[in-house]
Amino acid sequence: MARDFGFNRATVATAVLLIGLALVPAFAALFDNPFLVTMVNRALIFALAAVALDFIMGYGRMVSFGHAAFFGLGAYTVGILSTHAAQDLPLIFGWTGTNEALLAWLLAMLLSGLYALIVGLISLRTSGVYFIMITLAFAQLVFFAFVSLSQYGGEDGLALWGRNTLAGIGLDHRVGFYYLCFGLLLAVWYLLHRLVRSRFGRVIQGSRQHELRMRALGYNPFPYKLTAFVISGALTGLAGALLANNNEFVDPSLTSWMQSGNFLVIVLLGGLCSLVGPIYGALALLLMEEVLIAMTEHWQIILGPVLILVVLFFRGGIFGVLSAGGGRHD
Amino acid sequence: MQLFLEQMLNGLQFGVTLLLMASGLTLVFGIMNLINLAHGSLFMIGAYVGATVVARSGSFFLGLICGMGAAAIAGMVMEVAIMRRLYRRDHLDQVLATFGLILFFNELVRMVWGRQPIAMSTPAWLSGSVEIIPGIPYPEFRLAVIVVGALVIGLLYLLIMRTRLGMWIRAGASDRETIGALGVNIRLLYTLVFGLGACLAGLAGVMAAPFLAVQSGMGENILILTFVVIVIGGIGSIKGAVAGALLIGVADTLGRVYLPPLAALWLPPAAASNLGTSLASMLIYLVMAAVLAVRPQGLFGGAHGS
Numbered sequence: 304m305a306r307d308f309g310f311n312r313a314t315v316a317t318a319v320l321l322i323g324l325a326l327v328p329a330f331a332a333l334f335d336n337p338f339l340v341t342m343v344n345r346a347l348i349f350a351l352a353a354v355a356l357d358f359i360m361g362y363g364r365m366v367s368f369g370h371a372a373f374f375g376l377g378a379y380t381v382g383i384l385s386t387h388a389a390q391d392l393p394l395i396f397g398w399t400g401t402n403e404a405l406l407a408w409l410l411a412m413l414l415s416g417l418y419a420l421i422v423g424l425i426s427l428r429t430s431g432v433y434f435i436m437i438t439l440a441f442a443q444l445v446f447f448a449f450v451s452l453s454q455y456g457g458e459d460g461l462a463l464w465g466r467n468t469l470a471g472i473g474l475d476h477r478v479g480f481y482y483l484c485f486g487l488l489l490a491v492w493y494l495l496h497r498l499v500r501s502r503f504g505r506v507i508q509g510s511r512q513h514e515l516r517m518r519a520l521g522y523n524p525f526p527y528k529l530t531a532f533v534i535s536g537a538l539t540g541l542a543g544a545l546l547a548n549n550n551e552f553v554d555p556s557l558t559s560w561m562q563s564g565n566f567l568v569i570v571l572l573g574g575l576c577s578l579v580g581p582i583y584g585a586l587a588l589l590l591m592e593e594v595l596i597a598m599t600e601h602w603q604i605i606l607g608p609v610l611i612l613v614v615l616f617f618r619g620g621i622f623g624v625l626s627a628g629g630g631r632h633d
Numbered sequence: 634m635q636l637f638l639e640q641m642l643n644g645l646q647f648g649v650t651l652l653l654m655a656s657g658l659t660l661v662f663g664i665m666n667l668i669n670l671a672h673g674s675l676f677m678i679g680a681y682v683g684a685t686v687v688a689r690s691g692s693f694f695l696g697l698i699c700g701m702g703a704a705a706i707a708g709m710v711m712e713v714a715i716m717r718r719l720y721r722r723d724h725l726d727q728v729l730a731t732f733g734l735i736l737f738f739n740e741l742v743r744m745v746w747g748r749q750p751i752a753m754s755t756p757a758w759l760s761g762s763v764e765i766i767p768g769i770p771y772p773e774f775r776l777a778v779i780v781v782g783a784l785v786i787g788l789l790y791l792l793i794m795r796t797r798l799g800m801w802i803r804a805g806a807s808d809r810e811t812i813g814a815l816g817v818n819i820r821l822l823y824t825l826v827f828g829l830g831a832c833l834a835g836l837a838g839v840m841a842a843p844f845l846a847v848q849s850g851m852g853e854n855i856l857i858l859t860f861v862v863i864v865i866g867g868i869g870s871i872k873g874a875v876a877g878a879l880l881i882g883v884a885d886t887l888g889r890v891y892l893p894p895l896a897a898l899w900l901p902p903a904a905a906s907n908l909g910t911s912l913a914s915m916l917i918y919l920v921m922a923a924v925l926a927v928r929p930q931g932l933f934g935g936a937h938g939s
Contacts, residue, residue: 360725366724425929429929433868439860440918447914451912457907564732571726575725607736613729614729
């Protein structure tokens with residue numbers, strides 16, 4: 304019975320969270336504070352990337368310190384395609400890019416997925432600390448590549464000429480874009496939730512717990528882990544594409560190691576290995592940043608120690624506390 | 634040819650800096666099984682304290698001692714307050730906690746020294762140049778960095794391999810419980826090892842400061858390069874660290890010098906210098922990818938990954 308109760312608490316917490324998120328635009332209208340929608344929208348986009356990271360990190364113990372690479376690749380794909388479309392400038396084979404989200408976002412996912420495939424092929428042959436360092440290094444590679452793209456702003460970044468259109472409809476409507484991001488987050492979450500509980504997901508989790516035993520059972524974990532890594536990279540690329548639309552601006556800092564670190568922070572703050580935890584984590588981190596920035600210009604001197612305290616004394620993350628110790632099962 | 638030799642020496646000098654960083658990181662990783670992202674912050678502390686003391690006192694030697702001391706103290710305080718709680722934790726927890734430390738130290742440095750980079754001058758008695766090979770003058774200070782770095786690494790090797798303290802350190806790496814039972818104060822030993830690694834990072838920081846903009850966040854650039862060195866060489870291998878550091882030091886330095894003019898062969902000058910510079914930044918990661926594609930465990934690493 305106690306177990307059922309724990310399960311219920313987690314479900315209730317999740318339901319409250321989702322209803323709350325769905326009502327954010329209404330609250331914003333009620334209190335006449337449109338900034339609230341923009342802020343939570345940003346959190347939703349970061350949550351999307353963090354859910355994708357939790358999928359491989361929580362369930363497959365692939366601690367990627369380079370997810371910002373996929374984030375930046377997705378964002379730059381949208382940025383570059385829309386720049387060419389706006390100026391009618393040939394990009395490749397005479398094609399002048401596109402402003403259509405269906406195409407641009409798909410390409411963003413494809414390109415980040417492809418890069419994840421290359422990174423995964425090399426880095427998944429190692430594990431542990433090696434994996435952390437190698438993914439970080441591959442993200443730096445992308446960072447310097449974007450810095451070198453002088454025709455797309457180089458270090459200064461690239462301002463978009465406007466947001467994408469989705470099947471011809473503009474994405475400039477603040478609340479409309481919010482619900483689109485929210486819907487995508489739910490869809491990705493549901494997809495990964497199902498995936499984790501499928502045979503595929505069980506192989507991933509099995510190899511996290513005991514790789515040798517999985518091999519003895521006749522599974523070679525490598526293709527499974529690689530597939531999971533590519534899925535995670537592609538979804539993070541989608542989050543990048545959304546952020547490019549949200550900010551109408553992309554710059555190399557999207558692929559910086561700080562950004563990769565932020566994703567890790569979001570996952571751990573929210574609760575590792577829960578998929579829903581990163582949503583709490585993203586909201587908490589952005590809220591914390593807003594509050595600290597309002598308090599002092601030197602807000603990182605507070606955020607840093609807070610992170611250390613979270614790691615030392617608050618292990619299940621927010622979701623772990625909400626579901627009474629149900630978050631992190633390892 | 635003259636340029637090439639000069640740049641090879643510059644690469645060697647950069648490699649020695651990386652080696653000082655890498656040896657501290659691998660020491661801590663090999664013995665405490667801890668990945669410390671804040672190792673770059675210790676480098677930064679060394680550089681800032683060193684530069685400040687040199688500017689105030691005019692004595693480079695005093696700056697060197699103070700930079701190393703400040704980094705060692707910061708490292709030992711870090712170990713006692715935070716790191717020792719993380720030894721048995723997941724690497725992910727260690728990454729997160731030390732990421733928090735990076736944020737803290739970068740902001741602290743901004744509060745104390747401001748956002749503008751500070752410069753550090755080389756000491757007057759080392760600002761001349763010598764002809765190591767006839768006809769090729771080379772700055773004395775850079776040469777001194779190479780010599781001091783190589784000497785310190787040699788001493789470190791002797792310390793670990795030939796002294797009683799080194800024996801305890803090696804024993805602690807293989808079996809913490811047993812060496813504790815034999816009456817060695819393992820907590821103190823770990824704090825000392827951490828302080829030693831921090832001290833080496835501080836030394837690297839002071840010696841690299843004249844060539845770098847001493848600013849907040851400088852530690853992370855060198856930290857990531859150090860990771861590349863360790864990954865290429867193989868974790869826990871001294872030979873690997875030496876080979877990786879020299880390879881990266883030389884590849885990075887030569888890339889920065891020769892790639893921009895190479896790019897200028899088929900690109901307009903402005904685009905070429907831009908592309909060349911970033912290609913040079915990307916070069917070492919490509920080298921790393923190539924090495925790992927052939928040997929996933931690094932050049933001198935054992936069969937297992939972690």
